[in-house]
Amino acid sequence: MASTFKQSIVQTAVAVVLTLAIATAAFADPNLFAPPPDPTAMAPIELPVESAAEPTATAPVSNPTPTSIALAVFSLPPTTESENFIQQCAAQTDPANFSQGPPVLLPDLSASSAAKTSEPSLLAERLDRPAIPVRQPPPPPDLTGAATAQPSACTQTNSSCAQQCNSCNSSCDNCDDCCCRNWWVNVDYLAMWIQANHLPPLVTTSPAGTPRAQAGVLPAATILFGNDYVDGGARNGGRVTLGYWLDDDHNNAVEASWFTVGQPTGAANFFADSSGLPILARPFTSGGIPNAQLAAYPGVVMGEPQTPATIGITTKSSMDFAEIVFQHVFDRDECDQFSWTAGYRHLEFREGMRISENIISTDPTNPNYAPGTSLNVLDQFQANNDFEGGQFGAQFMRQSGSWTLNGLAKLGLGNVHEYVNISGNTTVTDPLGNVTHQPGLLAQHSNDGVHSRNVFAFLPEMELNLHYQLTNQIDLSVGYTFLLITRVARVGDQIDTNVSSTQLPTAIPPSGVGNSPTEVLRDTSLWAQGISGGIELRF
DSSP states (O other): OOOHHHHHHHHHHHHHHHHHHHHHHHHOOOOSSSSSOOOOOOOOOOOOOOOSSOOOEEEEOOOHHHHHHHHHHHSOSSSHHHHHHHHHHHHHHGGGTTTTTTTTOOOOSSSSSSSEEEEOOOHHHHHOOOOOOOOOOOOOSSSSSSGGOOOHHHEEEEEEEEHHHHOOTTTTTTTHHHSSEEEEEEEEEEEEEEEEEEEOOOOEOOOOOOOOOGTTTTTEEEEEEEEEEOOOSSSEEEEEEEEEEESTTOOOOEEEEEEEEEEEEEEOOEEEETTTOOOOEEEEEEEEEEEEEEEEEEEEEEEESSSSOEEEEEEEEEEEEEEEEEEEEEEEEEEEEEEEEEEEEEEEEEEEEEEEEEEEOOTTTTTSSSSEEEEEEEEEEEEEEEEEEEEEEEEEEEEETTTTEEEEEEEEEEEEEEEEEEEEEEEEEOOOEEEEEEOSSSSSTOOOOOEEEEEEEEEEEEEEEEEEESSSEEEEEEEEEEEEEEEEEGGGGGGBBBBGGGTTOOOOOOOOOOOOOOOOOOOOEEEEEEEEEEEEEEO
């Protein structure tokens, strides 16, 4: 009975202590009876190692909570050992010891005690349940991600380009690719139109039966070639541009460009023979009176036996252009850029024309040319124009996403060297095979040779281009170009159709003495325009 009574007293004392401990803990910690957190949803604490030295192994500190104490008490037998455990727990749960806050379970940071901390504590073994992990604070923000990455050295120095890249050029996904490429090259196809060349009447015909004195004579005759504009069709060409930014901020650049265009489509190539047109003539005036040199007329001139008399005319023209300029950007914002340019410009414009006749004299009344004498008449005109001068201009660029609109206006001022070469020849072969040479028809002693001079001229130009950024390195572009040169010598203006009758190849007699055609060096303005399509590569 004594032992049973003693055991009852101990259990009663334990219950009282337990009640007091639970009440005290509930008052100090309102979340005492909240459900424990899910261990799988909590990340372990990762504390930095303060020193590379191996820390000493220490036993884990176990601070049991009042709930753990209560559960442990109910599971212990009433022995002296359990009484000592209760006293220790009561001392640890004394509110006076909580001045620094409730105790927490701290993990052992040493490598040697890692295995120990993974094992359940002594109290957990007694309770047969895992220890409750400590709730961890959220991880710090990632300061090394792409959104907060520091710009490269190139982008840092190239602030203006990077600003434009980030603001307007949404297709530039890497500013280094767009801003740190200092070289560019453009290759364009050109379709150009150059102002047509006006020619005087050069070949005529008359109906069969027209009297010899009126055959081919204007204004009654029909004009077969001339008195019209020629070579005004589209021309194929190409342009190559190479540029380099002189500074990382893309404010100063140097650029070189060259383009060329050739023969027009439908160039003036005329040919006529006496098989279909028994009367062929080349009109001119002599002393202001209309006249004509017969190339085919029945009984007077004709072609070779089995070969008709012929007249052929061919023309040619081309334009080449080269420049080197310095560009300075004086204003730039997020989407717009303004710059001025200055540099050197060279332009070449070439024109030529060739007129040929192949005829045989059959006129028995001509004492100079016996019947059967062949005459091969050739007139050639060449006009070259070389512009050399300086230029200045302004450029505007508007950027929106992948699209860029580029406008350019330039004005060149300089010297044009006008060069005209006129030559003519008539090869006469008599029936005995003797060959002699005489001047042509429109190229005579009075005007043949080289004629040149230097004149001052203006050369304005305007360009408008639209670019689409295909990649960070490649653009596609289309554009329009217009230029004007105020003074050039053209072939049609150098032909003087006033010819002294004494200088005609079929004159009676051809004395070769006369003062016309005269030396003519006229000039006029010339425009050219075209469209382009090409590709730009930056590297």
